Amino acid sequence: MKKYLYNLKYLVLGIIVSLTSCVNDDLPDVGDLEDFTSPTPFYNLTDVSSSEFDCNDVELWAKYEFNFQAGSNLAVNGTQYDWSVTPSDGVTIINKDLPILQQSIDAQLATVVALEKEIAKLEFKIPCESNTAKVAVLEATIADLKVQLETAKSEVTEEVASNVSDLETQIANLDAATFQDRELIFSFPNPGTYTVGLTVTDNLGKSAYTEKLVTVIQAVPTIPVPEIGEPSFDDGTLFDGTGDGRDSWRAPSSSKWGSVFQINTKSELGILPDGYQAAKFPADGTRVGYQEIEVTPGAEYVLSYFSALNVDAYGDITVSIISPNATTLAEAKLADNIIATRTENNVGRVKDVFKKHAITFEAGDHESVIILLTNSPGVEGRLDAFDIIVKQ
Incomplete structure (x- = not known):
């Protein structure tokens, strides 16, 4: 009886090996199961909006921009992406690399950019400053900073100038953003609610769709930080370089x-x-x-x-x-x-x-x-x- 059971075990094993050997990945439609898995699309977004208001809280400009990045559970399967937005009137798209290249230029010209920002900040204050003594100090400070700015520009090395020129060329040659980019920046014309959809298609032609409601909030003035005079009680720390700390x-x-x-x-x-x-x-x-x-x-x-x-x-x-x-x-x-x-x-x-x-x-x-x-x-x-x- 044991002998027959022993032989039966090897007979079953032989049948399994024989059936397995019939599966050949080189032969189409032989031994393969149809892939019923569809992509699972998702995306992340980051609000990168910016705005500027004057000292009377009147809006000078606002850019309602969001960075979108698509994803899928089939990242290794050669997925394709297709974005949509409703309503679409006035919506534009921006290559994701543009702000990165612009920031790289600012980094190359760090001293020049810092002086330009400081001058702009002081010029911003003058129209709403009622104290004539403070206005005089602001104007004198701006004049001094402009001299420093010209000096900083003249001291830009050939290497830095070449790097900036290369970055500007890269910006000029950037491909226009498309709705098929995996990552891009949406620029919305106004505050409101927009439906942003994403369709993901895999290399077998299967696709799936997801969407979110994106709320673009009206830009508001930044709350200014109050100014405390002589906060550490040191001499000469008033706006005009005077003061006894008290x-x-x-x-x-x-x-x-x-x-x-x-x-x-x-x-x-x-x-x-x-x-x-x-x-x-x-x-x-x-x-x-x-x-x-x-x-x-x-x-x-x-x-x-x-x-x-x-x-x-x-x-x-x-x-x-x-x-x-x-x-x-x-x-x-x-x-x-x-x-x-x-x-x-x-x-x-x-x-x-x-x-x-x-x-x-x-x-x-x-x-x-x-x-x-x-x-x-x-x-x-x-x-x-x-x-x-x-x-x-």
Whole structure:
């Protein structure tokens, strides 16, 4: 019986080998199963739109551009791509390599481009600047930068000029973008909702389609970062190169707000968080710092700064954001006028060691707010290195 089972096993094995040998990839339609797999298309997109507004928030120009990159589960099968967009009126397409080549030119001419951007930034400020002294400083700075720009242009080497010329030639010779490119840039004429479709076809002729609704959002002005005068309390840091570190922090009336703080000076960099000077608040608690800054209604901001406190007795120091409705120090202490506040005491602190803090606040309906600096009687306190950003 075992002998027959043994022979039967090898008989079955022989049949399997025989059938397998009939499959030959060299013979068409012999032993092959039809491929029923279709492509699975997808695409990614990145918003690369840009815009510019004047100082009155009037739009100067806007480019609504998105970078699209197609993909498929059959990347090794020789896929073909075909884009579509609805509505299509006014929509243009751009070769994906164009911005890369333009950025390469800017990199070659880095010094020239940096000076050109700085000049443009300062020229942008002049039409909306009402302070004639600031306008004069801006114009003088621009004139100096233009001299530097001409010098930078004259110092461009032959090698750099040749590289730029080669890049410009590459731009001139770029193929026009087509709807069959795997990656391209769509430029939309206006904000709105567009249907962007993608058809992917494999090398066997099988195809599949996918689409997405792409919402192009209206360009809006960038919220400007408020300017804090003499943020680190150093001499000569006003717009015209003057200032004793405290001029931006003097209250409109010392009788209603108190006398401005004193200055703590160090002879070497690195001792203070920034620069050579810090604001010093004596232990009697009678000194204040007051600065009104412009803000954008509805925007949210983060104000950061450093504090240090002596430790020979209990003491604290306070930074507050106050409504411009307050006209005295007493009014600034009313709850209705306090937008945000933070108090740091000296419990667990080390003398002469600065710590960083931050206050987040919303501008609400205000077009300006007051940064108010005070300390309670007790010990000397110091503040330094104020900075403010728009919270995104």
